[in-house]
Amino acid sequence: QVQLVESGGGLVQPGGSLRLSCAASGRTFSSPIIGWFRQAPGKERESVAAINWRSGGADYADSVKGRFTISRDNAKNTVYLQMNNLKPEDTAVYYCAVNKYGNSWKRPTLYDYWGQGTQVTVSS
Numbered sequence: 711q712v713q714l715v716e717s718g719g720g721l722v723q724p725g726g727s728l729r730l731s732c733a734a735s736g737r738t739f740s741s742p743i744i745g746w747f748r749q750a751p752g753k754e755r756e757s758v759a760a761i762n763w764r765s766g767g768a769d770y771a772d773s774v775k776g777r778f779t780i781s782r783d784n785a786k787n788t789v790y791l792q793m794n795n796l797k798p799e800d801t802a803v804y805y806c807a808v809n810k811y812g813n814s815w816k817r818p819t820l821y822d823y824w825g826q827g828t829q830v831t832v833s834s
Contacts, residue, residue: 746789802829
């Protein structure tokens with residue numbers, strides 16, 4: 711089993727920044743992908759960003775390119791999502807997840823483990 715704990719969400723004004731953290735514990739895999747997803751009320755869960763734990767390669771949704779940065783700290787088993795220039799449309803519950811085989815960047819159905827989510831609200 712893998713346990714994922716997200717933190718760092720909150721209320722921020724448009725144009726502001728937040729950094730989300732996802733701390734992982736439990737089983738390890740050779741080359742997993744760690745993804746951040748978000749889900750707004752009435753909408754489907756969508757991929758925001760993902761990182762290959764082994765190589766550091768990353769993938770981003772078009773809507774966040776240039777504003778969000780995903781990174782990892784191997785020593786702390788933690789993945790971060792730095793979110794800058796936040797917009798009201800970024801408001802959602804953000805989840806981190808593990809794709810243990812490293813075979814998908816964006817498909818939530820191929821992710822095996824999920825955190826409980828953290829709320830991000832962008833509003834003035």
